Amino acid sequence: xxxxxxxxxxxxxxxxxxxVKEVMRQxxxxxIIYFGDTARAPYGPRPAEEVHRFTSEIVHYLxxxxxxxxxxxCNTATAVALEDIRSCVSIPVVGVxxxxxxxxxxxxxxxxxxxxxxxxxIRSGAYEQALKQLSSSxxxxxxxxxxxxxxVEKGNFRSEETYETVRESLESLKQRQLDTLILGCTHYPFLxxxxxxxxxxxITLISSADETAREISTILYDRNRMASxxxxxxxxxxxxxxxxxxxxxxxxxxxxxxxxxxxxxxxxNIV
Amino acid sequence: xxxxxxxxxxxxxxxxxxxVKEVMRQxxxxxIIYFGDTARAPYGPRPAEEVHRFTSEIVHYLxxxxxxxxxxxCNTATAVALEDIRSCVSIPVVGVxxxxxxxxxxxxxxxxxxxxxxxxxIRSGAYEQALKQLSSSxxxxxxxxxxxxxxVEKGNFRSEETYETVRESLESLKQRQLDTLILGCTHYPFLxxxxxxxxxxxITLISSADETAREISTILYDRNRMASxxxxxxxxxxxxxxxxxxxxxxxxxxxxxxxxxxxxxxxxNIV
Numbered sequence: 001x002x003x004x005x006x007x008x009x010x011x012x013x014x015x016x017x018x019x020v021k022e023v024m025r026q027x028x029x030x031x032i033i034y035f036g037d038t039a040r041a042p043y044g045p046r047p048a049e050e051v052h053r054f055t056s057e058i059v060h061y062l063x064x065x066x067x068x069x070x071x072x073x074c075n076t077a078t079a080v081a082l083e084d085i086r087s088c089v090s091i092p093v094v095g096v097x098x099x100x101x102x103x104x105x106x107x108x109x110x111x112x113x114x115x116x117x118x119x120x121x122i123r124s125g126a127y128e129q130a131l132k133q134l135s136s137s138x139x140x141x142x143x144x145x146x147x148x149x150x151x152v153e154k155g156n157f158r159s160e161e162t163y164e165t166v167r168e169s170l171e172s173l174k175q176r177q178l179d180t181l182i183l184g185c186t187h188y189p190f191l192x193x194x195x196x197x198x199x200x201x202x203i204t205l206i207s208s209a210d211e212t213a214r215e216i217s218t219i220l221y222d223r224n225r226m227a228s229x230x231x232x233x234x235x236x237x238x239x240x241x242x243x244x245x246x247x248x249x250x251x252x253x254x255x256x257x258x259x260x261x262x263x264x265x266x267x268x269n270i271v
Numbered sequence: 272x273x274x275x276x277x278x279x280x281x282x283x284x285x286x287x288x289x290x291v292k293e294v295m296r297q298x299x300x301x302x303i304i305y306f307g308d309t310a311r312a313p314y315g316p317r318p319a320e321e322v323h324r325f326t327s328e329i330v331h332y333l334x335x336x337x338x339x340x341x342x343x344x345c346n347t348a349t350a351v352a353l354e355d356i357r358s359c360v361s362i363p364v365v366g367v368x369x370x371x372x373x374x375x376x377x378x379x380x381x382x383x384x385x386x387x388x389x390x391x392x393i394r395s396g397a398y399e400q401a402l403k404q405l406s407s408s409x410x411x412x413x414x415x416x417x418x419x420x421x422x423v424e425k426g427n428f429r430s431e432e433t434y435e436t437v438r439e440s441l442e443s444l445k446q447r448q449l450d451t452l453i454l455g456c457t458h459y460p461f462l463x464x465x466x467x468x469x470x471x472x473x474i475t476l477i478s479s480a481d482e483t484a485r486e487i488s489t490i491l492y493d494r495n496r497m498a499s500x501x502x503x504x505x506x507x508x509x510x511x512x513x514x515x516x517x518x519x520x521x522x523x524x525x526x527x528x529x530x531x532x533x534x535x536x537x538x539x540n541i542v
Contacts (some may be wrong), residue, residue, distance in 0.1 A: 136501070
Protein backbone atom coordinates (compact mmCIF):
# COMPACT_ATOMS: atom_id res chain seq x y z
CA UNK A 1 0.00 0.00 0.00
CA UNK A 2 1.38 3.42 -0.92
CA UNK A 3 0.02 6.66 0.50
CA UNK A 4 0.73 10.24 -0.35
CA UNK A 5 -0.17 12.00 2.89
CA UNK A 6 2.45 14.52 4.03
CA UNK A 7 5.21 14.19 6.58
CA UNK A 8 4.67 16.92 9.22
CA UNK A 9 7.88 18.48 10.54
CA UNK A 10 7.96 20.99 13.37
CA UNK A 11 10.58 23.12 15.05
CA UNK A 12 10.93 26.18 17.27
CA UNK A 13 12.09 28.16 14.24
CA UNK A 14 14.32 27.65 11.23
CA UNK A 15 16.52 24.83 12.64
CA UNK A 16 14.18 22.08 11.44
CA UNK A 17 14.79 23.27 7.88
CA UNK A 18 18.04 21.27 8.03
CA UNK A 19 15.86 18.17 8.42
CA VAL A 20 13.55 19.38 5.62
CA LYS A 21 16.51 19.80 3.27
CA GLU A 22 17.74 16.28 3.98
CA VAL A 23 14.26 14.76 3.59
CA MET A 24 13.94 16.58 0.27
CA ARG A 25 17.31 15.15 -0.80
CA GLN A 26 16.96 11.60 0.53
CA UNK A 27 13.19 11.22 -0.08
CA UNK A 28 12.36 13.53 -2.99
CA UNK A 29 8.94 11.93 -3.49
CA UNK A 30 7.67 12.81 0.00
CA UNK A 31 5.43 15.82 0.56
CA ILE A 32 6.37 17.93 3.59
CA ILE A 33 4.41 20.34 5.74
CA TYR A 34 6.58 22.37 8.12
CA PHE A 35 5.82 24.53 11.14
CA GLY A 36 8.46 26.94 12.51
CA ASP A 37 7.35 28.52 15.79
CA THR A 38 9.49 31.59 15.16
CA ALA A 39 7.29 33.81 17.37
CA ARG A 40 8.39 31.81 20.41
CA ALA A 41 11.93 30.72 19.39
CA PRO A 42 14.34 29.87 20.85
CA TYR A 43 12.98 26.97 22.93
CA GLY A 44 16.40 26.16 24.43
CA PRO A 45 16.31 28.46 27.48
CA ARG A 46 12.58 27.88 28.28
CA PRO A 47 11.27 25.67 31.12
CA ALA A 48 10.47 22.09 30.07
CA GLU A 49 6.77 22.48 30.86
CA GLU A 50 6.48 25.42 28.48
CA VAL A 51 8.34 23.67 25.63
CA HIS A 52 6.05 20.68 26.15
CA ARG A 53 2.93 22.86 25.88
CA PHE A 54 4.17 24.71 22.77
CA THR A 55 5.07 21.43 21.06
CA SER A 56 1.63 19.97 21.78
CA GLU A 57 -0.01 23.08 20.32
CA ILE A 58 1.92 22.72 17.07
CA VAL A 59 1.12 19.00 16.91
CA HIS A 60 -2.58 19.85 17.24
CA TYR A 61 -2.25 22.43 14.49
CA LEU A 62 -0.46 20.07 12.06
CA UNK A 63 -2.58 16.99 12.74
CA UNK A 64 -5.54 18.65 10.93
CA UNK A 65 -3.58 18.12 7.68
CA UNK A 66 -3.69 14.34 8.31
CA UNK A 67 0.06 13.65 8.12
CA UNK A 68 1.30 10.06 7.95
CA UNK A 69 4.20 10.86 10.28
CA UNK A 70 5.21 13.55 12.76
CA UNK A 71 8.81 14.70 13.03
CA UNK A 72 9.84 16.75 16.05
CA UNK A 73 12.81 18.41 14.37
CA CYS A 74 13.92 20.26 17.49
CA ASN A 75 16.18 18.61 20.03
CA THR A 76 14.80 20.62 22.94
CA ALA A 77 11.21 19.65 22.10
CA THR A 78 12.25 16.03 21.46
CA ALA A 79 13.93 15.87 24.86
CA VAL A 80 10.86 17.01 26.78
CA ALA A 81 7.86 15.97 24.68
CA LEU A 82 8.65 13.04 22.36
CA GLU A 83 7.56 10.17 24.58
CA ASP A 84 4.27 11.85 25.57
CA ILE A 85 3.40 12.70 21.97
CA ARG A 86 4.28 9.18 20.80
CA SER A 87 1.73 7.81 23.26
CA CYS A 88 -0.98 10.32 22.20
CA VAL A 89 -1.11 9.92 18.41
CA SER A 90 -1.61 6.88 16.22
CA ILE A 91 0.98 7.79 13.57
CA PRO A 92 4.72 7.28 14.01
CA VAL A 93 6.50 10.13 15.77
CA VAL A 94 10.20 10.64 15.09
CA GLY A 95 12.43 12.84 17.21
CA VAL A 96 15.94 14.00 16.41
CA UNK A 97 17.78 12.62 19.46
CA UNK A 98 17.65 8.86 18.90
CA UNK A 99 18.72 9.06 15.22
CA UNK A 100 21.81 11.06 16.19
CA UNK A 101 22.53 8.76 19.12
CA UNK A 102 22.18 5.63 16.97
CA UNK A 103 24.44 7.04 14.25
CA UNK A 104 27.11 8.06 16.77
CA UNK A 105 26.87 4.67 18.50
CA UNK A 106 27.33 2.96 15.13
CA UNK A 107 30.32 5.05 14.06
CA UNK A 108 32.39 5.67 17.20
CA UNK A 109 35.50 3.55 17.55
CA UNK A 110 36.52 4.68 21.04
CA UNK A 111 33.03 4.86 22.58
CA UNK A 112 33.73 8.47 23.67
CA UNK A 113 31.02 10.64 22.16
CA UNK A 114 30.56 14.41 22.45
CA UNK A 115 27.17 16.13 22.31
CA UNK A 116 26.55 19.85 21.84
CA UNK A 117 23.07 21.32 22.15
CA UNK A 118 20.92 23.98 23.75
CA UNK A 119 20.73 24.37 27.52
CA UNK A 120 17.36 22.60 27.56
CA UNK A 121 18.62 19.61 25.57
CA ILE A 122 21.83 19.22 27.57
CA ARG A 123 20.04 19.71 30.92
CA SER A 124 17.52 16.99 30.00
CA GLY A 125 20.29 14.37 29.69
CA ALA A 126 18.33 12.87 26.77
CA TYR A 127 21.41 12.06 24.67
CA GLU A 128 23.24 10.39 27.56
CA GLN A 129 20.14 8.33 28.22
CA ALA A 130 19.73 7.31 24.56
CA LEU A 131 23.45 6.48 24.19
CA LYS A 132 23.58 4.50 27.45
CA GLN A 133 20.38 2.66 26.54
CA LEU A 134 22.11 1.48 23.37
CA SER A 135 25.34 0.52 25.12
CA SER A 136 26.23 1.07 28.76
CA SER A 137 29.91 1.35 27.85
CA UNK A 138 29.42 4.60 25.90
CA UNK A 139 31.06 7.61 27.54
CA UNK A 140 29.25 10.88 26.82
CA UNK A 141 30.64 14.42 27.11
CA UNK A 142 27.92 17.09 26.90
CA UNK A 143 28.22 20.81 26.37
CA UNK A 144 25.52 23.49 26.06
CA UNK A 145 26.23 26.12 23.37
CA UNK A 146 23.53 28.75 24.02
CA UNK A 147 25.14 31.31 21.71
CA UNK A 148 24.71 29.25 18.49
CA UNK A 149 20.94 29.38 17.88
CA UNK A 150 20.62 33.19 17.96
CA UNK A 151 23.33 33.42 15.28
CA VAL A 152 21.42 31.04 13.03
CA GLU A 153 18.02 32.64 13.62
CA LYS A 154 19.58 35.94 12.48
CA GLY A 155 20.92 34.23 9.33
CA ASN A 156 24.49 34.86 10.49
CA PHE A 157 26.11 31.57 9.31
CA ARG A 158 29.59 32.73 8.28
CA SER A 159 31.28 35.74 9.77
CA GLU A 160 34.19 36.58 12.03
CA GLU A 161 31.72 36.80 14.93
CA THR A 162 30.38 33.31 14.13
CA TYR A 163 33.86 31.79 13.94
CA GLU A 164 34.92 33.38 17.24
CA THR A 165 31.72 32.29 18.99
CA VAL A 166 32.16 28.70 17.82
CA ARG A 167 35.84 28.63 18.74
CA GLU A 168 35.27 30.00 22.25
CA SER A 169 32.25 27.75 22.87
CA LEU A 170 34.01 24.52 21.86
CA GLU A 171 37.35 25.24 23.56
CA SER A 172 36.75 22.92 26.54
CA LEU A 173 35.59 20.08 24.25
CA LYS A 174 38.82 20.16 22.24
CA GLN A 175 40.78 18.98 25.29
CA ARG A 176 38.78 15.73 25.46
CA GLN A 177 39.47 12.41 23.71
CA LEU A 178 36.16 12.09 21.83
CA ASP A 179 36.13 10.73 18.24
CA THR A 180 32.50 11.56 17.39
CA LEU A 181 30.55 14.77 17.98
CA ILE A 182 26.76 14.94 17.75
CA LEU A 183 25.36 18.27 16.52
CA GLY A 184 22.50 17.93 19.01
CA CYS A 185 20.48 20.87 17.74
CA THR A 186 18.88 21.11 14.31
CA HIS A 187 20.21 24.67 13.97
CA TYR A 188 23.83 23.53 14.12
CA PRO A 189 24.19 22.08 10.59
CA PHE A 190 23.98 25.73 9.43
CA LEU A 191 27.31 26.13 11.28
CA UNK A 192 28.73 22.70 10.40
CA UNK A 193 31.64 23.98 8.29
CA UNK A 194 32.82 26.26 11.08
CA UNK A 195 32.34 23.58 13.78
CA UNK A 196 34.29 21.10 11.66
CA UNK A 197 37.11 23.60 11.11
CA UNK A 198 37.34 24.34 14.84
CA UNK A 199 37.19 20.68 15.96
CA UNK A 200 39.70 19.39 13.40
CA UNK A 201 39.80 16.46 11.00
CA UNK A 202 39.87 13.47 13.35
CA ILE A 203 36.36 14.10 14.68
CA THR A 204 33.28 12.64 12.93
CA LEU A 205 30.40 15.13 13.07
CA ILE A 206 26.95 13.57 13.31
CA SER A 207 24.13 15.75 12.01
CA SER A 208 20.71 15.16 13.55
CA ALA A 209 19.28 16.28 10.22
CA ASP A 210 20.96 13.68 7.95
CA GLU A 211 20.34 10.88 10.42
CA THR A 212 16.74 11.80 11.09
CA ALA A 213 15.97 11.84 7.35
CA ARG A 214 17.50 8.37 7.09
CA GLU A 215 15.36 7.08 9.98
CA ILE A 216 12.21 8.63 8.50
CA SER A 217 12.98 6.57 5.40
CA THR A 218 13.54 3.38 7.42
CA ILE A 219 10.31 3.73 9.38
CA LEU A 220 8.16 4.63 6.35
CA TYR A 221 9.52 1.53 4.60
CA ASP A 222 8.99 -0.71 7.64
CA ARG A 223 5.41 0.54 7.89
CA ASN A 224 4.73 0.36 4.14
CA ARG A 225 4.07 4.09 3.92
CA MET A 226 6.54 5.41 1.37
CA ALA A 227 5.30 7.72 -1.35
CA SER A 228 5.47 6.28 -4.85
CA UNK A 229 4.39 9.25 -6.99
CA UNK A 230 6.70 10.27 -9.80
CA UNK A 231 5.81 13.97 -9.95
CA UNK A 232 7.65 16.12 -7.41
CA UNK A 233 5.49 17.07 -4.42
CA UNK A 234 4.63 20.65 -3.42
CA UNK A 235 5.68 21.36 0.16
CA UNK A 236 4.00 23.83 2.49
CA UNK A 237 5.43 25.96 5.29
CA UNK A 238 3.89 27.73 8.29
CA UNK A 239 5.57 30.12 10.70
CA UNK A 240 4.19 31.90 13.73
CA UNK A 241 6.48 34.95 13.67
CA UNK A 242 7.47 37.59 11.16
CA UNK A 243 7.37 35.79 7.79
CA UNK A 244 10.02 37.84 5.94
CA UNK A 245 13.09 36.57 7.79
CA UNK A 246 11.75 32.98 7.85
CA UNK A 247 11.12 33.01 4.11
CA UNK A 248 14.53 34.52 3.36
CA UNK A 249 16.43 31.92 5.44
CA UNK A 250 14.29 29.02 4.17
CA UNK A 251 14.76 29.95 0.52
CA UNK A 252 18.48 30.49 0.96
CA UNK A 253 18.96 27.15 2.77
CA UNK A 254 16.66 25.06 0.56
CA UNK A 255 17.68 26.75 -2.67
CA UNK A 256 14.12 27.16 -3.91
CA UNK A 257 11.00 29.31 -3.54
CA UNK A 258 8.67 28.25 -0.72
CA UNK A 259 4.93 28.44 -0.20
CA UNK A 260 4.53 30.08 3.26
CA UNK A 261 1.47 30.78 5.42
CA UNK A 262 1.95 32.97 8.50
CA UNK A 263 0.05 31.68 11.56
CA UNK A 264 -1.02 33.88 14.48
CA UNK A 265 -1.46 32.00 17.75
CA UNK A 266 -4.97 32.78 19.01
CA UNK A 267 -3.83 32.97 22.62
CA UNK A 268 -0.77 35.21 22.53
CA ASN A 269 2.09 33.89 24.57
CA ILE A 270 3.19 36.17 27.38
CA VAL A 271 6.82 35.50 28.19
CA UNK B 272 6.90 -2.04 27.23
CA UNK B 273 10.23 -3.84 27.01
CA UNK B 274 10.60 -7.39 25.76
CA UNK B 275 13.52 -9.75 25.80
CA UNK B 276 12.63 -12.11 22.98
CA UNK B 277 15.49 -12.78 20.58
CA UNK B 278 16.26 -11.25 17.22
CA UNK B 279 16.41 -14.10 14.68
CA UNK B 280 19.08 -13.68 12.00
CA UNK B 281 19.46 -16.05 9.06
CA UNK B 282 21.91 -16.49 6.21
CA UNK B 283 23.05 -19.01 3.64
CA UNK B 284 26.22 -19.52 5.66
CA UNK B 285 28.70 -17.42 7.60
CA UNK B 286 28.08 -14.07 5.82
CA UNK B 287 25.30 -13.05 8.20
CA UNK B 288 27.84 -13.18 11.04
CA UNK B 289 28.93 -9.71 9.87
CA UNK B 290 25.43 -8.53 10.81
CA VAL B 291 25.60 -10.47 14.10
CA LYS B 292 28.87 -8.78 15.01
CA GLU B 293 27.42 -5.32 14.34
CA VAL B 294 24.22 -6.06 16.28
CA MET B 295 26.37 -7.28 19.20
CA ARG B 296 28.35 -4.03 19.02
CA GLN B 297 25.52 -1.56 18.41
CA UNK B 298 22.87 -3.34 20.50
CA UNK B 299 24.76 -5.30 23.16
CA UNK B 300 21.59 -5.93 25.19
CA UNK B 301 19.80 -7.83 22.41
CA UNK B 302 19.73 -11.64 22.39
CA ILE B 303 20.43 -13.19 18.98
CA ILE B 304 19.58 -16.55 17.47
CA TYR B 305 21.35 -17.25 14.19
CA PHE B 306 20.88 -19.82 11.46
CA GLY B 307 23.60 -20.41 8.85
CA ASP B 308 22.44 -22.77 6.10
CA THR B 309 25.99 -23.93 5.41
CA ALA B 310 24.84 -27.29 3.97
CA ARG B 311 23.26 -25.43 1.06
CA ALA B 312 25.56 -22.38 0.72
CA PRO B 313 26.20 -20.49 -1.45
CA TYR B 314 22.74 -19.23 -2.43
CA GLY B 315 24.10 -16.80 -5.03
CA PRO B 316 24.17 -19.12 -8.06
CA ARG B 317 20.85 -20.91 -7.23
CA PRO B 318 17.53 -20.28 -8.99
CA ALA B 319 15.30 -17.71 -7.24
CA GLU B 320 12.56 -20.27 -6.55
CA GLU B 321 15.01 -22.49 -4.67
CA VAL B 322 16.43 -19.63 -2.58
CA HIS B 323 12.87 -18.61 -1.75
CA ARG B 324 12.03 -22.14 -0.55
CA PHE B 325 15.20 -22.48 1.53
CA THR B 326 14.62 -19.10 3.16
CA SER B 327 11.04 -20.02 4.06
CA GLU B 328 12.26 -23.28 5.62
CA ILE B 329 14.70 -21.43 7.86
CA VAL B 330 12.05 -18.87 8.83
CA HIS B 331 9.76 -21.75 9.87
CA TYR B 332 12.59 -23.24 11.89
CA LEU B 333 13.45 -20.00 13.70
CA UNK B 334 9.91 -18.85 14.34
CA UNK B 335 9.46 -21.62 16.93
CA UNK B 336 11.83 -19.65 19.19
CA UNK B 337 9.32 -16.75 19.16
CA UNK B 338 11.66 -14.01 17.93
CA UNK B 339 10.53 -10.37 18.07
CA UNK B 340 12.14 -9.65 14.71
CA UNK B 341 13.45 -11.58 11.69
CA UNK B 342 16.57 -10.45 9.87
CA UNK B 343 17.30 -11.91 6.45
CA UNK B 344 21.04 -11.29 6.57
CA CYS B 345 21.67 -12.56 3.05
CA ASN B 346 21.32 -10.26 0.06
CA THR B 347 20.34 -13.07 -2.31
CA ALA B 348 17.56 -14.25 0.02
CA THR B 349 16.45 -10.66 0.67
CA ALA B 350 16.22 -10.00 -3.07
CA VAL B 351 13.92 -12.95 -3.75
CA ALA B 352 12.00 -13.57 -0.50
CA LEU B 353 11.79 -10.44 1.68
CA GLU B 354 8.47 -9.08 0.49
CA ASP B 355 6.71 -12.45 0.67
CA ILE B 356 8.01 -13.16 4.16
CA ARG B 357 7.06 -9.66 5.34
CA SER B 358 3.48 -10.36 4.30
CA CYS B 359 3.41 -13.80 6.00
CA VAL B 360 4.59 -13.06 9.55
CA SER B 361 3.34 -10.59 12.13
CA ILE B 362 6.77 -9.47 13.40
CA PRO B 363 8.98 -6.96 11.58
CA VAL B 364 11.20 -8.48 8.90
CA VAL B 365 14.40 -6.65 8.00
CA GLY B 366 16.42 -7.42 4.90
CA VAL B 367 19.91 -6.20 4.06
CA UNK B 368 19.21 -4.44 0.75
CA UNK B 369 17.16 -1.42 1.82
CA UNK B 370 19.49 -0.45 4.71
CA UNK B 371 22.48 -0.41 2.35
CA UNK B 372 20.49 1.46 -0.30
CA UNK B 373 19.28 4.07 2.20
CA UNK B 374 22.78 4.59 3.59
CA UNK B 375 24.28 4.98 0.11
CA UNK B 376 21.47 7.35 -0.92
CA UNK B 377 22.14 9.44 2.19
CA UNK B 378 25.92 9.64 1.71
CA UNK B 379 26.49 9.92 -2.05
CA UNK B 380 27.34 13.38 -3.32
CA UNK B 381 27.35 12.58 -7.04
CA UNK B 382 24.37 10.21 -7.09
CA UNK B 383 26.51 7.57 -8.84
CA UNK B 384 26.43 4.45 -6.67
CA UNK B 385 28.18 1.12 -7.26
CA UNK B 386 26.82 -2.20 -6.01
CA UNK B 387 28.72 -5.48 -5.84
CA UNK B 388 26.96 -8.73 -4.93
CA UNK B 389 26.34 -12.34 -5.89
CA UNK B 390 24.95 -13.27 -9.31
CA UNK B 391 21.50 -13.80 -7.76
CA UNK B 392 21.46 -10.40 -6.07
CA ILE B 393 22.72 -8.49 -9.10
CA ARG B 394 20.41 -10.38 -11.51
CA SER B 395 17.40 -9.53 -9.29
CA GLY B 396 17.98 -5.78 -9.77
CA ALA B 397 16.87 -5.29 -6.15
CA TYR B 398 19.42 -2.57 -5.35
CA GLU B 399 18.61 -0.57 -8.47
CA GLN B 400 14.94 -0.80 -7.56
CA ALA B 401 15.51 0.29 -3.95
CA LEU B 402 17.82 3.15 -4.98
CA LYS B 403 15.48 4.38 -7.73
CA GLN B 404 12.50 4.12 -5.37
CA LEU B 405 14.30 6.51 -3.02
CA SER B 406 15.36 8.91 -5.77
CA SER B 407 14.87 8.49 -9.50
CA SER B 408 18.04 10.52 -10.16
CA UNK B 409 20.32 7.89 -8.62
CA UNK B 410 22.58 6.19 -11.17
CA UNK B 411 23.46 2.61 -10.23
CA UNK B 412 26.39 0.53 -11.52
CA UNK B 413 26.09 -3.15 -10.60
CA UNK B 414 28.67 -5.90 -10.75
CA UNK B 415 28.42 -9.57 -9.75
CA UNK B 416 31.51 -10.91 -7.96
CA UNK B 417 30.88 -14.67 -7.83
CA UNK B 418 34.41 -15.48 -6.69
CA UNK B 419 34.19 -13.66 -3.34
CA UNK B 420 31.81 -15.88 -1.31
CA UNK B 421 33.76 -19.13 -1.77
CA UNK B 422 36.90 -17.40 -0.44
CA VAL B 423 35.04 -16.28 2.70
CA GLU B 424 33.31 -19.62 3.30
CA LYS B 425 36.80 -21.21 3.27
CA GLY B 426 38.01 -18.63 5.80
CA ASN B 427 40.45 -17.22 3.25
CA PHE B 428 40.19 -13.49 4.13
CA ARG B 429 43.74 -12.26 3.52
CA SER B 430 46.09 -13.91 1.10
CA GLU B 431 47.76 -13.19 -2.21
CA GLU B 432 44.97 -15.20 -3.89
CA THR B 433 42.31 -13.06 -2.18
CA TYR B 434 43.98 -9.81 -3.16
CA GLU B 435 44.35 -10.89 -6.79
CA THR B 436 40.75 -12.11 -6.97
CA VAL B 437 39.43 -8.82 -5.60
CA ARG B 438 41.67 -6.75 -7.89
CA GLU B 439 40.66 -8.66 -11.03
CA SER B 440 36.96 -8.68 -10.12
CA LEU B 441 36.75 -4.93 -9.46
CA GLU B 442 38.86 -3.80 -12.42
CA SER B 443 35.91 -2.68 -14.57
CA LEU B 444 34.36 -0.78 -11.65
CA LYS B 445 37.47 1.31 -11.12
CA GLN B 446 36.98 2.98 -14.50
CA ARG B 447 33.61 4.42 -13.44
CA GLN B 448 32.86 7.72 -11.66
CA LEU B 449 31.07 6.31 -8.60
CA ASP B 450 31.68 7.87 -5.16
CA THR B 451 29.90 5.22 -3.06
CA LEU B 452 30.15 1.42 -3.24
CA ILE B 453 27.65 -0.87 -1.55
CA LEU B 454 29.05 -4.19 -0.33
CA GLY B 455 25.84 -5.90 -1.40
CA CYS B 456 26.59 -9.28 0.15
CA THR B 457 26.97 -9.94 3.86
CA HIS B 458 30.10 -11.98 3.17
CA TYR B 459 31.96 -8.98 1.75
CA PRO B 460 32.79 -7.14 4.99
CA PHE B 461 35.19 -10.03 5.66
CA LEU B 462 37.08 -8.71 2.61
CA UNK B 463 36.46 -4.99 3.29
CA UNK B 464 40.11 -4.06 3.88
CA UNK B 465 41.17 -5.57 0.58
CA UNK B 466 38.21 -4.06 -1.33
CA UNK B 467 38.99 -0.66 0.16
CA UNK B 468 42.67 -0.96 -0.78
CA UNK B 469 41.78 -1.92 -4.36
CA UNK B 470 39.11 0.79 -4.83
CA UNK B 471 41.16 3.63 -3.31
CA UNK B 472 40.47 6.37 -0.79
CA UNK B 473 37.86 8.49 -2.55
CA ILE B 474 35.19 5.77 -2.46
CA THR B 475 32.86 5.40 0.54
CA LEU B 476 32.19 1.71 1.23
CA ILE B 477 28.73 0.93 2.58
CA SER B 478 28.51 -2.27 4.58
CA SER B 479 25.11 -3.98 4.62
CA ALA B 480 26.07 -5.26 8.06
CA ASP B 481 26.64 -1.90 9.81
CA GLU B 482 23.62 -0.33 8.18
CA THR B 483 21.31 -3.25 8.88
CA ALA B 484 22.25 -3.22 12.57
CA ARG B 485 21.45 0.49 12.67
CA GLU B 486 18.03 -0.09 11.07
CA ILE B 487 17.27 -2.98 13.44
CA SER B 488 17.85 -0.46 16.24
CA THR B 489 15.61 2.16 14.60
CA ILE B 490 12.73 -0.25 14.05
CA LEU B 491 12.92 -1.81 17.53
CA TYR B 492 12.79 1.69 19.00
CA ASP B 493 9.91 2.78 16.75
CA ARG B 494 7.98 -0.32 17.78
CA ASN B 495 8.88 -0.06 21.46
CA ARG B 496 10.64 -3.43 21.43
CA MET B 497 14.18 -2.70 22.59
CA ALA B 498 15.71 -4.93 25.26
CA SER B 499 16.39 -3.20 28.56
CA UNK B 500 18.17 -5.93 30.54
CA UNK B 501 21.52 -5.05 32.05
CA UNK B 502 23.09 -8.52 32.03
CA UNK B 503 24.64 -9.52 28.72
CA UNK B 504 22.47 -11.92 26.71
CA UNK B 505 23.53 -15.45 25.67
CA UNK B 506 23.28 -15.89 21.91
CA UNK B 507 22.60 -19.17 20.12
CA UNK B 508 23.73 -20.42 16.73
CA UNK B 509 22.47 -23.14 14.38
CA UNK B 510 24.12 -24.41 11.22
CA UNK B 511 22.97 -27.04 8.76
CA UNK B 512 26.40 -28.16 7.50
CA UNK B 513 29.59 -29.39 9.05
CA UNK B 514 29.83 -27.53 12.38
CA UNK B 515 33.63 -27.40 12.73
CA UNK B 516 34.36 -24.84 10.01
CA UNK B 517 31.31 -22.74 10.97
CA UNK B 518 32.35 -22.63 14.61
CA UNK B 519 35.93 -21.76 13.73
CA UNK B 520 34.97 -18.86 11.43
CA UNK B 521 32.29 -17.59 13.82
CA UNK B 522 34.58 -17.58 16.84
CA UNK B 523 37.38 -15.92 14.90
CA UNK B 524 35.06 -13.20 13.52
CA UNK B 525 33.09 -12.56 16.70
CA UNK B 526 36.06 -12.89 19.02
CA UNK B 527 34.24 -15.12 21.49
CA UNK B 528 33.14 -18.71 22.11
CA UNK B 529 29.75 -19.57 20.61
CA UNK B 530 26.99 -21.95 21.59
CA UNK B 531 26.29 -23.99 18.39
CA UNK B 532 23.65 -26.61 17.55
CA UNK B 533 24.04 -28.51 14.26
CA UNK B 534 20.74 -28.97 12.40
CA UNK B 535 20.09 -31.75 9.90
CA UNK B 536 17.40 -30.94 7.33
CA UNK B 537 14.87 -33.79 7.47
CA UNK B 538 14.38 -33.77 3.71
CA UNK B 539 17.88 -33.82 2.26
CA ASN B 540 18.40 -31.34 -0.53
CA ILE B 541 19.37 -32.89 -3.83
CA VAL B 542 21.18 -30.36 -5.98
